[in-house]
Amino acid sequence: MATPNRAAAVSHVGKIRSNNQDSGYAGRDLFVVADGMGGHAGGDVASAIAVNRIREADREYASASEAEFALQSALIAANSLLAETVFEHPELTGMGTTVSAMIRVGDQIALAHIGDSRIYLYRDGELKQVSIDHTFVQRLVDSGRITEEEAMVHPRRSVLMRVLGDVDASPEIDTWILDTQPGDRWLICSDGLSGVVKNEDLATALASRDTPRQVADKLVRQSLDAGAPDNVTVVILDIADVAPGETMKDPVTVGSAAAPLSFSTEAKPTTRTGRLSSLRLHPVRPATGPTHFEAESEDYLDELIEEDQRRVRRRRLTWLIGIIVVVVAIVLAVLFGYQWTQSRYFVGASPSGNVAVFQGVQQNLGPISLSHVYEESDVKVSELPTYDKQLVEQTINAADLASARMIVDQLTNVSQQ
Template sequence: MFWKKWLSGGEPKPTEEHSIREEDLRAVVVTDVGRVRTNNEDAARFVRPSKILIRIQKGFLALVADGMGGHAAGEIASQMAVETIAKAYYQQEDTPESSLFVAFAKANRAIWQTANKNVMQKGMGTTCTAVAICQNRLYMAHVGDSRLYLFKDGQLIQLSTDHTYVQELIQQGVISAEEAEKHPDRNMLTRAMGTHNKVEVDVQAISTLFENNDRIMLCSDGLYDYFSLAEIATFLTIPALNEAAQQMVDAAKQRGGHDNITVLLVERVNPEEFQPAKPTENIDIP
C-alpha cells in the first residue's frame, strides 16, 4: 500500500494497519492482497496537515483508490491518485468542494499522461473516493465503485453512488438492487480516473453532520462485495476501531478474498471519552 511505503521506505506486508490520533478523531487503515491476487493495487491514506491554519480551513482528508490495468499498472495508478489528490487538495485556496474537484482533475490528468508515455501502463486507471472532514462537515469527491459510508446512530448510510453498469440498470429500473448483487457485470465501471484525459467527478457537501460517536468508512469493492449493509453495520458496532476494520478484512478473505481488500475507518470521539493512542507517524503537507 502506497502511503505505508512512502512513510517507511519499506515494502508492504500482506496486511498492514496504521492508526492516527488527532484531537477527537481516530483513523485506521487495513489493507490485504486477498487470496487470489499476487499484488495489491489498492491504496489508502488519512492526511493530517501539519499547519494548524490549513487544518482549520481544509480539515482532514481520507482517500481510498482501487487500481486497474495489469503489469502492476493498477498499483501505479492508485498510488498516483492518492498522492496527487492529497497534495493538490491542500494547495488550493478555495472551498473544500472546489479544492477536491481541482485535485481530482490534476490526478486524472497525471495518470492519463503517464499511461500514454509507457506502453506497459497503457489503459491503466483507478477508482478513487475521498472525503474531507472539516470540523463536523463532510465533503465528498468520488469516481468509480469504491465507496463512502457514514455510520450514525446505529444506521449505515451509503453516501457515494457506484459508477458501474449495474448501477445504471438500477437507476433505469431494469433490475433491482438485489439482482445487481449477483449480476455478472456488477464490477464493470462506467467511470474511472486516468482512462481519459478528462473525467466527471461527483463532488458534494454532505448534509448530515459528522458528530461524536459517528464513524466514516471508505473501502474498495473487494470488501463490500461480501457483505450486506446490515452486516457492515454490525462490524461497525465493535468498540475498537482497529478490531472492526481487521475483522471485516478477515471475514472478506474467509468468504473468498477474490480481490484486494481495503478499509479506512474514521471516528469522531467525545473528547471526554478519548483515550490516548500509541505514538504514530503523521503525514505533513507543506
C-alpha cells in the same frame, strides 16, 4: 466545534490476487481509497499515482467548500498525471483507478468520488451508503430493472462507467458536503470489501466500540473469510469529542501507494502531441479473481444494455421451460397414478346398501374419489352375518376383477343360507 479524529487504514492483497492494486491513505484531515484497474498492466501504478497526488491536499482549509474544490482539483490533477504516465509508458495503456476521498473541516466533511469504491456513514445505529457506484449495474438498479440483490451477482457488476485514467481528460467527479456529529463512524472501502461482505455485517462491525484499527482489521478478516477474491482496503474515521484510541498524529499510507513506484513519472522529452487516447474498452482478464472493465461510449453502453436484455430474456425463457417441464411431469405423474388406481378392485357396500365390486382404491384426494362402483349385486349388506357385514363395510381387497367377483359370489351364497 471541531472534534478530534480517530482513524485507521488497512489494506490486504486478498486470497487470489498476486499483487495489491489498492491504495489507501488516512491523514490529518484527508482520507482516501483508490482501487486500481489494469491488472498487471498498471492497476497498482494507477492507484498509487492517484493517492500520492491526492494526499497533497491534506492541509487545513477555511471552509468545507474550499476543501471540496481542493479535492475536485486534486482528482483532476491525478487524472492528468495518469494520462501523462500512459503517454510516457504505453505499456500502461488502459490503467485507471477509482477514488473515494473526503476531507474533514470542523463539523463538516467534503467528499469526492468516482468509480465503485464506496463511502459509508454509520450514525445512530444505521448504516448508509453515501456514495453512488459509477457502474453499469447501478444504472440498471437506478432504472428499476434489477434489484440490489441481483446487482451483487450480475455478470457485468464490474463494468465501470467512470474512473480516473487515460480515457477522459475531464472526468465527471461527484463532490458534495455533509455535516458530521460526534459518534459518527465513516467507512471508505474498495469493492474487495463491499462486494463480498453484506451490509448487515458491515453495520455490525461498525457498531462495535472497538478502535478504528480493530474495526478495520475485523472487516478485512470478514472479506478473507468470504474468499477475498479481490484486494481489500479499508479506511475508518471516527468523529468523537474524547475517546481512547488512535489519533492521526502521523499519516498512514497503505497498499501500492506505500511502496516506491517502479518507474519515474516525470515527463520525458518527446515529439508526440499530448493528446489523450480516444475512449475505448479496456477489458482486464487476469488469470484469477474478479475483473474490472471500463465502459467507454454510449454505443458500448447500448450494447451492454442489449446484452443484459438478452440475458433477462434467456433467464425468463429458462424459467418458463422449467415451469412447463415441471407441470408436464406433474400431469404425467397424476395420469399414470390414476391409471394404476383403476387397475385395482375391492368389494364394499354401495351407496344403495348392496354388496358391490369397486374399481380403484379406497383413498380420496380431497374431494376427488379414486374409486367407483363397477358392479353391484342384489345382496343387501344388512342381510349378511355380522362378521361378513363388518368385512364388507371395511372393504375387502381383491387381486383382480375375477377375484372380486368370486368374493361377491361367496357372500351371495352366505346370505342365502
